[in-house]
Amino acid sequence: MNPTDPPRYEPYTSPQPAAGSMACPKCGGGMRTYERNGIHLEQCSGCRGVFLDFGELEHLTQLESRFSQQPPVQPAYGQPGYGPTWGNRDGQRYRKGGLSGLFFSS
Amino acid sequence: MPHTPPPVEIADWIRSVAGRQDPRVGPTTPVVPLVTRGLPTRPVAPEHSQVFICAGVIVKLHGERTDRERLARRLHCIGGTDMDRLWIQPLIYAPITAPNDRLATVWPRVTVLSTIDRPPWADIGSLLARLHRMPITDDPPRLGGHSRLARAIEYLRSDGPADLGWLIELGESLAGQLEHPAHTTLAHGDFHLGQLGHTPLRRSWKLLDVDDFGIGDPAWDLARPAGFWAAGLLEDEAWFTFLNAYREAGGPAVPAEGDPWPSLDLAARAAVLVAAVQALRTPNSEDTAAPLLEACSRMHAG
Known part of the structure; x- marks a missing residue:
């Protein structure tokens, strides 16, 4: 190329998939397989798009809800009779609708 | 109507x-x-x-x-x-x-928390902790929790069922013990799940209702969830999520580690008694009143 020529516009091309691996459905680039927390995902080395296998989105959703509902750290103090003497923690039978009482001013 | x-x-x-x-x-x-x-x-x-x-x-x-x-x-x-x-x-x-x-x-x-929502217990714990840690730079009045207990006792005296004399005794004893808190901070004074709202732009939960806001024992703000949990009306998960978030945010109502109950007991007893009286006064609240009154009777006996 003559150094005095103006720079030429180069259309973006994705890296080509290696033989036998998946091609990105969006840009045609090669996809690499990763494993994260038991989930297989393919990521395009060109456009960084991610492809999930069947059922893996549901799996992710479950992981997420498990994360957000992580059981709180149970206190070691006084277990299992922890709490006040006037409490009723043994039966573990929660009254339906008991929570609505927590919405009142008294 | x-x-x-x-x-x-x-x-x-x-x-x-x-x-x-x-x-x-x-x-x-x-x-x-x-x-x-x-x-x-x-x-x-x-x-x-x-x-x-x-x-x-x-x-x-x-x-x-x-x-x-x-x-x-x-x-x-x-x-x-x-x-x-x-x-x-x-x-x-x-x-x-x-x-x-x-x-x-x-x-x-504002948008308020609805009874069908899952309460954001962790957010609530940290919100209350942040309030309790605010410097007292103004001149707010005393917390309103005491007046609610006094009103509950007053109702029992004037209009309460005749067989609840023991509940009046219990309430008076609690009121006396709550008179002189060990330490005081800014606190909401009437915190419950209906006291949370957010504006459309900023979606974080904030406090509503200043009527009982002021200086007093911050344990009052933890008292309803604590008391309801103790009385078997709130699940362990909700209570511990709330308590842990409160502690993580440095909330001063309970010690940072160990058994929080000594700091919460009196206020939680008062909250249970006040809620029991409220449930007695509210039509169709027998399901809530029964476990709360049972808890009160165990307090009275114990």
Whole structure:
């Protein structure tokens, strides 16, 4: 190329998939397989798009809800009779609708 | 009827107040009494406040025993530095007087937590901890928890069932013990799940209702969840998520580690008693009243 020529516009091309691996459905680039927390995902080395296998989105959703509902750290103090003497923690039978009482001013 | 529409004179006045805040308000804009969905209705007594919605504005008519000067100090205090991160801010930072001589406060309409939502216990714990850690730079009045206990005892004396003399004794003993808290901070004073709201723009939960806000034992704000958990009305997961978040945010009502119960016990007992009396007064609340009264009877026996 003559150094005095103006720079030429180069259309973006994705890296080509290696033989036998998946091609990105969006840009045609090669996809690499990763494993994260038991989930297989393919990521395009060109456009960084991610492809999930069947059922893996549901799996992710479950992981997420498990994360957000992580059981709180149970206190070691006084277990299992922890709490006040006037409490009723043994039966573990929660009254339906008991929570609505927590919405009142008294 | 528990939640009747306001008289014409009051409705017109509410429209005029709301119209100064929200240009959408016109002469026919509805003035709607606020009824929290899914709750058993309760009769409106003169000492109760009433809340009305008019377009994007909430006008609260405070109960007839409300003290103007204390309410004014409370409104002023929640307008202080950084308090807007914790409290939904009023549209007018002072009480005004309604035509029926009730004091009124004016607020933006916000989204409130509904009884069908899963309560954001971790957010609630850290919100209360941050409030309790705020420096006391203003001159807020005393926390209102004591007056609620006093009102519950007063009701039991005047209108309560005859066989609940022991509950009056229990209430009086608790009131005496709660008179001199070990340490005091700023606190909400009447915290429950209906006291959370957020504006459409900022989706973080903030506190509503300044009526009992002030200086006192911060354990009062943890007392309802603590007491309901102890009485078997709140699941372990909710309680521990709340408590852990409160501790992680440095909340001063309980020690940072170890058994929190010694710091919570008195206020939780009072909250259970007050809630039991409230449930007794509310139609169709037998399911809530029974476990709360059972817990009270164990306190009385123990």
